[in-house]
Amino acid sequence: MSTTTQSLHTNVDASEHPIAPFLRMDRMPHIWCPTCGIGTIVKCFASALEQTKVDLDKTSIVSGIGCTGRVAGYMKLDAFHTTHGRAIPFATGLKLGRPELLVTVFSGDGDLSGIGGNHLIHAARRNIDILCILVNNFIYGMTGGQNAPTTPVSARSSTMPYGNFEHPFNLVHLAASCGAPYVARWTCLHIRRLTKTFAEALTRKGFRFIEVIAPCSTLYARLNKLGSGLDLMRFYHDNAEIKHGADTREAEIGFQDRILCGKFVDIEKPTFTELMHEHYTKTLGDRFVPMKPEGGWIHE
Amino acid sequence: MKADPAGVLTGVHYLDGDFACGEGAMAAGCRFVAGYPITPSTEVVERISRRFPMMGGTFIQMEDELASMAAVVGAAWTGTKSMTVTSGPGFSLMMENIGLGAMMETPCVVVNVQRGGPSTGLPTMAGQADMMQARWGSHGDYEPIALSPRSPQEAFDFTIDAFNLAEQYRVPVFVMMDECVGHMTEKVVIPPAEEIEIVPRKLTEKPPGEYLPYQNNGNKVPEFARAGDGYRFHTTGLTHDERGYPEMSEECQEKNVSRLLEKIRGSADKITRFVENETDGADVVVLSYGITARVARMGIDLARKKGVKVGEIRLEVVWPFPEKRIRELSKKVKAFVVPEINYGQMVLEVERCAAGRAGAILVPHAGGGVHDPESISSAILGAVK
Ligand SMILES: Cc1ncc(C[n+]2csc(CCOP(=O)(O)OP(=O)(O)O)c2C)c(N)n1
Numbered sequence: 001m002s003t004t005t006q007s008l009h010t011n012v013d014a015s016e017h018p019i020a021p022f023l024r025m026d027r028m029p030h031i032w033c034p035t036c037g038i039g040t041i042v043k044c045f046a047s048a049l050e051q052t053k054v055d056l057d058k059t060s061i062v063s064g065i066g067c068t069g070r071v072a073g074y075m076k077l078d079a080f081h082t083t084h085g086r087a088i089p090f091a092t093g094l095k096l097g098r099p100e101l102l103v104t105v106f107s108g109d110g111d112l113s114g115i116g117g118n119h120l121i122h123a124a125r126r127n128i129d130i131l132c133i134l135v136n137n138f139i140y141g142m143t144g145g146q147n148a149p150t151t152p153v154s155a156r157s158s159t160m161p162y163g164n165f166e167h168p169f170n171l172v173h174l175a176a177s178c179g180a181p182y183v184a185r186w187t188c189l190h191i192r193r194l195t196k197t198f199a200e201a202l203t204r205k206g207f208r209f210i211e212v213i214a215p216c217s218t219l220y221a222r223l224n225k226l227g228s229g230l231d232l233m234r235f236y237h238d239n240a241e242i243k244h245g246a247d248t249r250e251a252e253i254g255f256q257d258r259i260l261c262g263k264f265v266d267i268e269k270p271t272f273t274e275l276m277h278e279h280y281t282k283t284l285g286d287r288f289v290p291m292k293p294e295g296g297w298i299h300e
Numbered sequence: 301m302k303a304d305p306a307g308v309l310t311g312v313h314y315l316d317g318d319f320a321c322g323e324g325a326m327a328a329g330c331r332f333v334a335g336y337p338i339t340p341s342t343e344v345v346e347r348i349s350r351r352f353p354m355m356g357g358t359f360i361q362m363e364d365e366l367a368s369m370a371a372v373v374g375a376a377w378t379g380t381k382s383m384t385v386t387s388g389p390g391f392s393l394m395m396e397n398i399g400l401g402a403m404m405e406t407p408c409v410v411v412n413v414q415r416g417g418p419s420t421g422l423p424t425m426a427g428q429a430d431m432m433q434a435r436w437g438s439h440g441d442y443e444p445i446a447l448s449p450r451s452p453q454e455a456f457d458f459t460i461d462a463f464n465l466a467e468q469y470r471v472p473v474f475v476m477m478d479e480c481v482g483h484m485t486e487k488v489v490i491p492p493a494e495e496i497e498i499v500p501r502k503l504t505e506k507p508p509g510e511y512l513p514y515q516n517n518g519n520k521v522p523e524f525a526r527a528g529d530g531y532r533f534h535t536t537g538l539t540h541d542e543r544g545y546p547e548m549s550e551e552c553q554e555k556n557v558s559r560l561l562e563k564i565r566g567s568a569d570k571i572t573r574f575v576e577n578e579t580d581g582a583d584v585v586v587l588s589y590g591i592t593a594r595v596a597r598m599g600i601d602l603a604r605k606k607g608v609k610v611g612e613i614r615l616e617v618v619w620p621f622p623e624k625r626i627r628e629l630s631k632k633v634k635a636f637v638v639p640e641i642n643y644g645q646m647v648l649e650v651e652r653c654a655a656g657r658a659g660a661i662l663v664p665h666a667g668g669g670v671h672d673p674e675s676i677s678s679a680i681l682g683a684v685k
């Protein structure tokens with residue numbers, strides 16, 4: 001068992017690419033389309049891991065299902081590619097089963113806010129100590145461009161061929177109103193800011209929610225005649241508005257409308273585990289035996 | 301190895317089956333439980349949530365059973381022994397991540413205190429109608445292990461067995477209780493920790509780099525590495541190769557699925573467990589499990605008084621099913637009589653193994669109570685007519 005911080009257990013040379021040692025290069029090429037935004041976000045996350053020098057041996061990544069759901073599979077960490085929507089409860093088990101782990105959930109908008117929406121709100125409410133990265137491409141990418149709970153009104157998807165008429169989620173507002181102590185949003189154009197936010201969030205505790213707007217060039221862009229992924233990046237450049245500390249109620253996203261970005265919430269708040277420890281210490285005194293940082297009893 | 305004394309409430313107790321099951325889990329070393337309340341299973345987690353804070357265990361009441369099962373699979377990957385507890389409606393929701401547990405080869409335990417179904421059914425009354433769901437409930441091919449206790453004492457003992465089997469075979473193991481056993485209060489003897497045999501989580505000794513998470517190690521059960529030990533492994537619910545990397549091919553699917561099945565089928569003789577009484581020279585054999593085994597005993601005694609030669613098979617492990625023994629017996633007896641609180645589930649296995657050589661007579665009960673022993677004795681008498 002290694003106790004080093006950033007030993008990489010890999011033969012991959014960083015000169016190949018600065019973040020190559022953080023990836024499973026033996027799984028390249030990845031499945032993502034050209035100009036898809038997901039890869040850029042992975043790059044920012046890996047850079048943040050490098051900058052923060054977190055102990056990679058103790059860092060786990062959990063994804064659900066979808067194009068974004070493939071992220072866990074490309075990261076050279078303890079990596080879990082789980083079921084559709086269940087990354088957050090799976091990660092909750094990991095974190096509570098071995099409290100010393102640094103656990104990140106990395107998944108899509110459909111995965112985390114559609115089928116997994118119930119888990120998202122409850123993890124935020126409980127303030128479970130996980131970093132949650134949600135890639136919002138406004139669509140179900142993996143399955144061919146169906147409507148998502150995030151699809152803006154009037155945007156086309158394969159199951160809303162005449163345009164979406166449902167109200168979409170304002171995800172940063174949802175997370176904030178459920179109690180998440182750290183809430184931010186960037187687009188994948190904001191490489192430096194996003195990396196900085198990831199790095200900051202990696203060193204915070206509690207349910208940290210970061211939404212990243214990203215182009216699905218193949219489906220969302222094509223179905224809506226928005227050009228290539230590059231054109232969407234230009235759109236972000238022209239329409240992203242940075243307003244730290246903004247009221248998240250103002251952060252709704254309309255079709256090809258302004259995208260409010262920034263860090264909206266950053267507060268101190270006890271996590272689920274801290275509350276549990278504090279409460280049992282108060283009520284049970286010396287009789288309270290917390291789970292060890294390395295997990296429950298398994299050895300003699 | 302021996303049990304951790306912190307989890308063992310040594311002594312002679314008067315406990316219901318749910319509490320006894322909870323005590324069994326804690327004695328077995330379970331230190332993580334995620335669950336969602338549902339009658340008639342809730343007392344298991346109520347017991348655990350009271351005692352866990354004193355032994356380094358964590359209980360969390362999740363938002364639903366989808367989450368409970370997902371959390372249990374996640375926690376099991378840290379090496380912490382993990383369990384969830386539910387009844388029919390929750391069992392249905394758990395099927396998704398029971399499949400994930402089977403595919404990722406995750407040792408964990410799922411307790412189902414069965415009530416009457418379908419749907420919300422009879423929340424506070426007995427049923428045994430989830431037996432086939434335990435066998436086939438999640439999609440795809442996999443082989444489960446399930447036990448069925450008939451008393452609070454067995455609820456304690458079999459829950460420990462369930463944890464031990466989960467460790468040996470790296471599968472989710474089911475404890476298929478029923479409302480009667482769950483809510484019945486009887487004497488339960490909990491031995492001292494040093495008398496309880498525990499199978500610990502065996503961690504691979506291979507160094508990172510040499511370790512392959514899904515390598516077939518002869519016995520078909522791969523070695524385990526837990527999250528946080530530097531292995532940087534990958535695991536997925538997708539069809540995967542030895543590295544745990546997704547591979548979408550017929551060849552990989554064949555290799556993967558056949559190993560998942562063979563690791564249980566190949567050891568079925570070691571896993572199956574049943575009690576057999578007076579089958580020598582018997583004309584009829586009654587096969588039963590769980591609470592119904594106790595009622596069947598009364599039915600057998602009634603039939604014997606009328607001169608019928610009746611043997612008994614009481615399943616302790618219900619899955620895998622003791623195919624071999626039922627095949628052998630089917631060459632000697634006229635019929636099997638199978639009482640169960642459902643409209644014919646385990647009887648289908650008996651019928652399959654008897655293959656027409658002997659009858660397989662169901663004594664059904666739709667749920668809400670147990671059989672009238674006379675319904676069983678008259679089925680026995682009918683079988684020899
Ligand atoms: C239970 C279940 N239902 C449906 C699916 C099919 N499915 C796979 S990915 C996906 C949508 C993913 O969308 P999102 O999370 O937005 O990810 P993206 O591909 O856009 O990154 C769906 C519906 C599934 N795998 N499992």
Ligand code: SF4
Pocket residue numbers: 031032033035036037038067068137141142215216217218219220
């Ligand atoms: S379908 Fe869309 S989200 Fe999926 S990889 Fe292609 S561009 Fe990316």
Ligand SMILES: [Mg+2]
Pocket residue numbers: 066108109110135136137138139140141148
């Ligand atoms: Mg999406």
